[in-house]
Amino acid sequence: MSLVESSTAQQSRAHRHMVPHFTKGAAWRSNLLGVIERGEGCYVFDSDGNRYLDGLAGLFCTNLGHGRQDLAAAAAKQMEQLGFYPTWGWATPPAIEAAAMIAEVAPDDLDEVFFVSSGSEAVEAALKFSRNYHVARGDEGRYKVISREWSYHGTTLGSLSVTGVPKFRKPFLPMLWDGTRHVRNTYGDTAAELASARAVEDMIVAEGPETVAAVIAEPVQNGRGGLVPPDGYWPELRRICDRYGVLLVADEVICGFGRFGHWFTSERFDVVPDILTFAKGVTSAYQPLGGIVVRRPLVEEVWESEMGMYMHGSTFGGHPVATAVAVATMTAMRDEGVLANVLGNEAGFRSRLDGLADRHRCVKEVRGLGYFYALELMADRHSGVELSSTEAAGLQGGVLAGFLRRAGLLIRPDDRGATMLTIAPPLIADDTVLDDLTDRLARVLTDTEGWLQGDG
Numbered sequence: 001m002s003l004v005e006s007s008t009a010q011q012s013r014a015h016r017h018m019v020p021h022f023t024k025g026a027a028w029r030s031n032l033l034g035v036i037e038r039g040e041g042c043y044v045f046d047s048d049g050n051r052y053l054d055g056l057a058g059l060f061c062t063n064l065g066h067g068r069q070d071l072a073a074a075a076a077k078q079m080e081q082l083g084f085y086p087t088w089g090w091a092t093p094p095a096i097e098a099a100a101m102i103a104e105v106a107p108d109d110l111d112e113v114f115f116v117s118s119g120s121e122a123v124e125a126a127l128k129f130s131r132n133y134h135v136a137r138g139d140e141g142r143y144k145v146i147s148r149e150w151s152y153h154g155t156t157l158g159s160l161s162v163t164g165v166p167k168f169r170k171p172f173l174p175m176l177w178d179g180t181r182h183v184r185n186t187y188g189d190t191a192a193e194l195a196s197a198r199a200v201e202d203m204i205v206a207e208g209p210e211t212v213a214a215v216i217a218e219p220v221q222n223g224r225g226g227l228v229p230p231d232g233y234w235p236e237l238r239r240i241c242d243r244y245g246v247l248l249v250a251d252e253v254i255c256g257f258g259r260f261g262h263w264f265t266s267e268r269f270d271v272v273p274d275i276l277t278f279a280k281g282v283t284s285a286y287q288p289l290g291g292i293v294v295r296r297p298l299v300e301e302v303w304e305s306e307m308g309m310y311m312h313g314s315t316f317g318g319h320p321v322a323t324a325v326a327v328a329t330m331t332a333m334r335d336e337g338v339l340a341n342v343l344g345n346e347a348g349f350r351s352r353l354d355g356l357a358d359r360h361r362c363v364k365e366v367r368g369l370g371y372f373y374a375l376e377l378m379a380d381r382h383s384g385v386e387l388s389s390t391e392a393a394g395l396q397g398g399v400l401a402g403f404l405r406r407a408g409l410l411i412r413p414d415d416r417g418a419t420m421l422t423i424a425p426p427l428i429a430d431d432t433v434l435d436d437l438t439d440r441l442a443r444v445l446t447d448t449e450g451w452l453q454g455d456g
């Protein structure tokens with residue numbers, strides 16, 4: 001496969017007019033810039049006709065794969081019927097239907113849905129609902145939020161405040177709200193210890209429970225690479241939050257809508273949080289939509305308070321076209337047995353990755369569950385040698401990206417706390433796709449080992 005030429009008209013227009021997200025200018029201007037033009041199932045094609053396996057489902061979101069006519073038809077039909085009307089004091093049939101379907105699959109009394117348009121906004125909505133709830137109850141002192149190191153909760157100023165990735169926060173620190181506290185995540189923790197849950201409790205006590213509004217965490221943490229919590233972690237968070245009157249927020253922006261074989265991963269971990277966030281997979285990414293699901297008694301307390309409302313809103317929250325696509329996505333997930341596909345393939349997916357780790361000494365550890373895994377890299381597992389800082393910088397600074405491009409594999413080289421590869425294919429991936437993914441990944445690992453041995 002050839003690298004995309006830097007001289008194409010599309011590339012130079014992109015260079016002139018587009019500011020890319022989280023991309024260094026040097027990389028953007030390099031000849032690695034690709035223009036993705038179309039998609040089919042688990043594969044996408046660039047403007048030169050090169051075919052790539054989309055092993056990251058876009059960005060953990062095109063869960064039903066690319067090129068779906070049913071989702072396109074649902075959007076077109078809704079646009080013809082009613083292209084837009086806001087949810088400020090009004091409702092539309094698709095927004096009602098999507099909210100009812102989400103409430104039906106959310107655990108227990110998580111029955112009330114508030115829509116926004118992205119994951120960051122969903123986190124903002126959860127943070128603001130927490131504060132709003134405490135204020136409505138006259139508990140005005142509660143405003144602090146506890147989250148975890150290396151967590152990613154988004155980029156807007158509120159969600160960035162709870163995000164725990166130092167390099168994303170650093171330039172903006174003077175603009176971030178001072179009520180956030182970061183505690184250790186579950187990396188290296190065990191069910192016997194649950195030290196990571198104790199860290200949450202210790203922080204609440206140290207800060208004064210009467211000042212703490214919420215704890216926010218992903219069921220499986222992406223930052224620091226596929227951190228599956230030890231058994232009992234989430235029930236323990238629930239116990240701690242109940243004890244101190246703190247709301248528990250599960251950030252399910254990645255975890256929701258099937259990534260771990262359940263509608264919501266909180267269900268898999270046997271916990272009912274007070275608030276769930278969602279985005280990404282709710283529409284299989286065919287439309288921007290996000291939101292929060294809140295336990296009904298909490299919403300009722302707000303309604304019945306003197307304040308009487310949740311003081312938040314946005315023009316596009318609950319957009320009829322986006323919610324129509326959410327309805328079509330959830331319908332397809334049900335009709336096509338997408339959750340069963342993930343659960344049925346989970347063990348085989350894992351054993352393919354474990355097999356790769358056995359065969360490649362540059363893999364330190366495989367972590368993950370369902371259709372979400374991180375491979376942490378090291379120089380040589382057999383002799384216990386970690387990557388040097390120069391090797392890590394080289395791999396993260398474009399070497400892995402080049403090997404992935406050559407293998408036609410779209411997964412994510414990640415530098416959040418270690419050098420890792422993150423893998424999260426569409427949830428419709430079957431054995432054939434998983435085999436193809438494994439073969440392509442094997443090539444990347446072989447290239448990486450060659451480079452580490454100095455033949456790169």
Ligand SMILES: Cc1ncc(COP(=O)(O)O)c(C=O)c1O
Nearest residue numbers: 118119120152153154251253254
């Ligand atoms: C757990 C989590 N929360 C929030 C966000 C922010 O979502 P968005 O990029 O849609 O703003 C992300 C994005 O990846 C995420 O993974």
